[in-house]
Amino acid sequence: MIEIKNLTKHYKNFTLDDVSMEIPSGRITGFIGANGAGKSTTFKAILGLIKTDGGEILINGKNIKDFSEKDKAQIGCVMTDSFFSDTLRIKDIAKIMKAMFKSFDEEYFLNKCEAFNLPKDKRIRDFSGGMKAKIKVITALSYDSKVLILDEPTVGLDVVVREEVLDLIREYVGNNEERSVIISSHISSDIEKLCDDIYMIHDGKIVFHDDTDKLLFEYAAVKVDETEFEKLDKKYIRSFRKEKYGYECLTWQKDYYMENYPSVVVEKMSIDEMMMILIKGEKI
Amino acid sequence: MKGMIAKDLRILAEGKSLAILGTICGIVCLFTMKDPGFLIGYVTLIATSMGCMSCAYDEMNNGMAYLMTMPCSRTKYVLEKYIFAVVIGLIGWVLSMAVASIYAVNSKEIVLTEMYSGSLVFILLIFIIPGLMIPVVLQFGHARSRIIIYVLIGIMFAAGSLMALTNVASIAVSGDGYNINVLDYHTTIVKSGMILGGIIISVVIYAVSAIASLIIINKKEY
Structure with a gap:
């Protein structure tokens, strides 16, 4: 379980502001937001790569500042822009990981590399973008970690391979209910299919958190003209934005508006559309 | 640390062509220049630099x-970085000493004790090279550190030239070959004292550098 409490980090042009999150064991949590919203900074803070200016991060009850090497071995990660030196080959990575992690399963690693058509003797620098993404995920899943932090793990993958990678992640969590996974992705369909709950970050602040099921079945867009907007009961409206026809409002109680306002349009929204209304819209 | 050593050994293996080429060049120079000191210095320099390469x-x-x-x-x-670089440098030094010893025994012109005591001066390199390279790479990263290391090498050459001009040290070329005398010493005691002093200074540089690197890495954000 990962607990982030009031995490703050100041940069010259950006502040991660009082971020609190909870990623329970046995769950996959999605982390979405625009570029530069604070996703990677949050991940770096969890991984102990940056010094924070406030708050604390606990993994399975222990503050990451007190982490030993044994504790660090319980964390698996995929980073978009960082991996082993690209002069190395898969056979080298297998040996390095075996020396690095006691729980590293070399057989699983090599089998998965073979299944994903990754050549053992080719240097990583000669891999395509998709192949690099695959090797990063396979490496992170090849040892017994309790926490998995995945920053854009499916970037550069085609739809078929993406589905296979998502299956690997599901299988990994399914094999051990104690595992917690947090994943960021710009591909909202991946998040919808994979995650139990979703956090959204904007300008360094968490602006949204809810279960994916609720998001898919209870959240909706209420589309109204200006007169209807004036009369609309806004107690279940989270935010709204001006459109050509009037207003588009985000609700988390679509049934309420469908029952009480039969004349207004209530439409299901994609995660991307929700993100847009939360970022660009006004709060009630 | 075991994993980091495994990684560095694999990165080191990437430079095997350079190591083979360097060794061949060193051996060729040994036979053409007839100076075992050159081989020892050259191979030690390459080995230590390769040790820092990771x-x-x-x-x-x-x-x-x-x-x-x-x-x-x-x-x-x-x-691990500091220990690894020194161990690889020492391996290079020992192996080059072994080759130089075989050459010296067969040539019968070289006094082994003189060669051994002279070769001690190259231990300086084993401590000075990682002492300079590691904190610079950690602080400035791969690209910028190359420029800074070139500047440092330039400063060292300038200092060496200045010392040679002021007769504090010199490089002598004799009629029967190139004898590189790093320091212009006159007696065995002065010579040994200077080498010992040099080694002590290089170890101090190495230790100060390691402390500086620890401060750098613990402050650094990635």
């Missing part, structure tokens, strides 16, 4: 961020 490889493509998530503390990461 530091730059780690920095490439933002690799340090990923490495810092591995189960190895930042302190151990730095210590």
Whole structure:
């Protein structure tokens, strides 16, 4: 379980502001937001790569500042822009990981590399973008970690391979209910299919958190003209934005508006559309 | 630390062509210049530089961020770099000494004790090279560190030239070959004292550098 409490980090042009999150064991949590919203900074803070200016991060009850090497071995990660030196080959990575992690399963690693058509003797620098993404995920899943932090793990993958990678992640969590996974992705369909709950970050602040099921079945867009907007009961409206026809409002109680306002349009929204209304819209 | 050593050994293996080429050049020079000192110095320099090479490889493509998530503390990461570079340098020094000894025994013109005591001066390199390279790479990263290292080498050459001009040290070329005398000494005691002093200074540089690197890495954000 990962607990982030009031995490703050100041940069010259950006502040991660009082971020609190909870990623329970046995769950996959999605982390979405625009570029530069604070996703990677949050991940770096969890991984102990940056010094924070406030708050604390606990993994399975222990503050990451007190982490030993044994504790660090319980964390698996995929980073978009960082991996082993690209002069190395898969056979080298297998040996390095075996020396690095006691729980590293070399057989699983090599089998998965073979299944994903990754050549053992080719240097990583000669891999395509998709192949690099695959090797990063396979490496992170090849040892017994309790926490998995995945920053854009499916970037550069085609739809078929993406589905296979998502299956690997599901299988990994399914094999051990104690595992917690947090994943960021710009591909909202991946998040919808994979995650139990979703956090959204904007300008360094968490602006949204809810279960994916609720998001898919209870959240909706209420589309109204200006007169209807004036009369609309806004107690279940989270935010709204001006459109050509009037207003588009985000609700988390679509049934309420469908029952009480039969004349207004209530439409299901994609995660991307929700993100847009939360970022660009006004709060009630 | 075991994992970091495994990684560095594999990165080191990437430079095997350079090591083979360097060794061949050294041996060719040994027979043409008839100076075992050159071989020892040359191979020690290459081996120590190769020992430090992994530091730059780690920095490439933002690799340090990923490495810092591995189960190895930042302190151990730095210590491993220093120990690894010295061990590889010492291996180069010992192997070149072995080849030079075989050459010296067969040539019968070289006094072995003189060669051994003279070769001690190259131990300086084993401590000075990582002492200069590691903190610079850690602080400035792979690309910028290359410029800074070139500047440092330039300063060292300038200082060496100045010392030679002022007769503090000199490089002598005799009629029967090139005898590189790093310091212009007159007696065995002065010579041994200077080498010992040099080794002590280089070890001090090495230790100060390791402390500086620990401060750098513990402050650094990735």
